[in-house]
Each structure stands twice: as structure tokens, then as C-alpha cells.
Amino acid sequence: MYCKIFQHNFKIYFVVLFAAITQVATAQPYVIQGGWKLSFEDKADFSKTNYVDTDWENLGELKWSDDHKTTANRTLWIRKKMIIPSSLQSEFTKTGLLSLTMGKIQQTDETYLNGKLIGSTWSGDAYRNYIVTKNDVLWDKENIIAIRVTHWGSFNISKVPTLMAAEPFIFFNYNAGIKNGDAKATVQNKKLDYQLTITNKSPKILDAQVTADFFNFQGQQVSTSQQKISLQVGENPIVFPYRSSLPFVKIVYTLSVPSLK
Secondary structure, three states: OOEEEEEEEOOEEEEEEEOOOOOOOOOOOEEOOOOEEEEOOOOHHHHOOOOOOOOOEEEOOOEEEOHHHOOOOOEEEEEEEEEOOHHHHHHHOOOOOEEEEEEEEEOEEEEEEOOEEEEEEOOOOOEEEEEEOHHHOOOOOEEEEEEEEEOOOEEEEOOOOEEEEOOHHHHEEEEEEEOOOOOOOOOEOOEEEEEEEEEEOOOOOEEEEEEEEEEOOOOOEEEEEEEEEEEOOEEEEEEEEEEEOOOOEEEEEEEEOHHHO
């Protein structure tokens, strides 16, 4: 898996490339099949596990379109009861986390698992991948997913909700910048500390290698540097000192995590 993110900082040009983290645990995911419950009211209690939804409408498919039932604020809730088997715990083997993967939702959502808000997204164009920990799940018991959706007269979830091992792009966040310089200025003949901060949201400490490749704007590599690190839980700042003979520089960071190959 390659994930390129471009961050423009005026005179500095950063590219972050995550590589060699292509696979996670191979156990079977848990596909959340079957019907859901649907309400066009909007109450905070709908997220709670002890809320009784027996009077709600039945929703056979995760889509709906019927303007005469839309409320003034165009909000609906769906709920689902399910037994999550303890065999799914094998999905935690590699990364220590699950994700609830649902594709795209029209339009915005707030998603709760057993009363806990596990994620929210404010765009219908974004893919939903919400982190789930071991403690979020009631193993071999009844669990409740509740989703509050705002919509524009129709509602759709593009993928059947699935619990599966969280992929690295879900639990790694990053930020690139200059630790001791002005990103709006040229960098020529300045010894600067280029910093990549990786936030590890997994409960596991992961051994990794980070490479910083420096290029001119013609695409020619002018320098490279590598560091082996242990990605602790939380923020991990990695600093690469470099003095450039050029006024502008492009940096490609490559993260390799051998245990996730």
C-alpha cells in the first residue's frame, strides 16, 4: 500500500510516502448482515444500549429515499443488534485494533458502538473507517450499533458494515514540518531540522524504519538519511538535520514497518 500526501509549505515541499505496510492479520472479518431499525426522530437516547427500538421501522437495506418522510433538519437514526463472536479477537493479532469499515455514507454520520461514539464524518465523499478496541466489544453477547445520519432527502451506506483488523492507514497519523526554521523562507545554506511526527494509535509498540530522501525540483536526489525507531503509542517525532545548497527542497519520507508486511 502506498499513501502519498502532499503538504505545501510555501518554500518547502514535503511528500510523505508510507510503504512496506501492505498486509495485516488474515483472520476472517465479521460482516454485519441482516436488517436494521430506522427512526426519523432525533434524540440523544437513541445511541444508548438500553434504548428500546422495537417500535421503529424495519430497514432491510442500508439505503432509503422518500422525501415525504424527511424531517425539517433531515436527520435519521439506524440501529442494529448483533452478537460479536469471540473468534473475532484473532483480528487483533497484528495491529491490536479493529476497524468498523462502512464505505461512504450520505451525507454525515455519528457512529456509536455500545453507547460510545467511535467516529463521525462530515462529508458524504469520505470512507468510514472507525477504530474499535477490544474493550469496546461485548464478546459473545449482544452489541448495539447506532448511527445518526443527516441527509439531503436520501440515505445510503455504500458498503455492508464490517469489523476487521485495522489497516495501518487508519491508526497512523503524521505531520511534517521544520522544527527550527521558517517554512515561508528559502532553505539555502541553512542547517535545519526536518521533522516527521508519526502518531501511533495502535496499543502496540512497533519497530520501524523511516527514510528521508531529499530532492531538487528537477526530481534529482541530493541526499538521503535513515533512522530505525520504535513507534511508541502516541506521538513520535523523528528529526532529520540537513543543510541544503538549494533554495527549495522536496522531501520524501518512507515508513517501513516489518511486522506488518
